[in-house]
Amino acid sequence: MTRFFTVLFATMMLAIPSQPGDDPGRKLRVVVFGRHPDDPESGAGGLAASLARQGHEVILAYGTAFRGDRRFFGRPEAEVRKEEATAASKVLGAVPKFFPYAHETLVADEATLKDVSSWLVAVKPDIVVTHWPLDTHPNHHVVSSLVWRCYKRQGGWNLYFFEVMTGAQTIGFEPDLYLDINPVRGVKKRSLDEHKSQVPEEIWQAHEQMHRRRGAECGVEFAEAYKLVEAKEGCPRLPVNFLTRKGRESVRTTQKRDQ
Numbered sequence: 001m002t003r004f005f006t007v008l009f010a011t012m013m014l015a016i017p018s019q020p021g022d023d024p025g026r027k028l029r030v031v032v033f034g035r036h037p038d039d040p041e042s043g044a045g046g047l048a049a050s051l052a053r054q055g056h057e058v059i060l061a062y063g064t065a066f067r068g069d070r071r072f073f074g075r076p077e078a079e080v081r082k083e084e085a086t087a088a089s090k091v092l093g094a095v096p097k098f099f100p101y102a103h104e105t106l107v108a109d110e111a112t113l114k115d116v117s118s119w120l121v122a123v124k125p126d127i128v129v130t131h132w133p134l135d136t137h138p139n140h141h142v143v144s145s146l147v148w149r150c151y152k153r154q155g156g157w158n159l160y161f162f163e164v165m166t167g168a169q170t171i172g173f174e175p176d177l178y179l180d181i182n183p184v185r186g187v188k189k190r191s192l193d194e195h196k197s198q199v200p201e202e203i204w205q206a207h208e209q210m211h212r213r214r215g216a217e218c219g220v221e222f223a224e225a226y227k228l229v230e231a232k233e234g235c236p237r238l239p240v241n242f243l244t245r246k247g248r249e250s251v252r253t254t255q256k257r258d259q
């Protein structure tokens with residue numbers, strides 16, 4: 001009988017191929033791709049901080065950092081907002097990447113797609129996290145579209161979506177992965193506070209409501225919510241203990257087989 005179960009167990013293990021992300025010692029490279037400085041921080045700052053604390057490499061990519069010749073505090077917007085985003089990234093333990101487009105010139109055309117795609121090919125991320133595509137802010141929608149098209153063309157990495165200012169900006173988002181951000185909530189707030197030109201307290205208050213709502217959905221006090229497009233065979237998934245909507249059931253996806 002014992003031998004039967006031993007053989008059965010061995011057979012089951014053979015039937016479950018390991019994922020690269022199953023290796024807890026492997027350090028991953030995760031890109032959180034937002035449109036504006038403050039989007040990656042507000043949408044996925046808790047995730048970024050959690051990953052950085054585990055020693056993973058986190059890059060916050062910003063599609064744009066200025067509009068025309070707008071100025072803040074008497075200085076060019078690009079200068080101010082890059083400085084703020086660089087400080088915010090540092091708080092989270094991440095590094096920033098700035099694309100050179102103005103808010104009004106970053107569109108999802110072939111030339112821009114080539115730029116974004118070339119950068120992602122060079123960076124070789126294991127995972128990319130970006131805006132949910134349905135969003136009242138056209139800038140957010142464009143970045144999501146660019147990343148989505150790179151994902152469909154390139155393969156080699158898994159894609160997740162985050163939400164920002166839900167109701168006012170992100171719409172129709174139905175997450176199925178929840179991250180308890182209580183241990184890193186203070187770090188997330190400090191990173192947002194670096195965006196002094198953007199009235200960070202208002203952004204924080206809106207996201208605090210979202211944290212509480214998402215937390216209530218999964219049974220914790222404060223949570224961020226995500227959606228994985230699909231579990232790509234052979235690609236790591238986010239190495240965090242996600243919760244489900246129903247409660248505290250662990251869905252640490254890196255330890256599960258693709259179905």
Ligand SMILES: [Zn+2]
Pocket residue numbers: 035036039137140
């Ligand atoms: Zn934005």
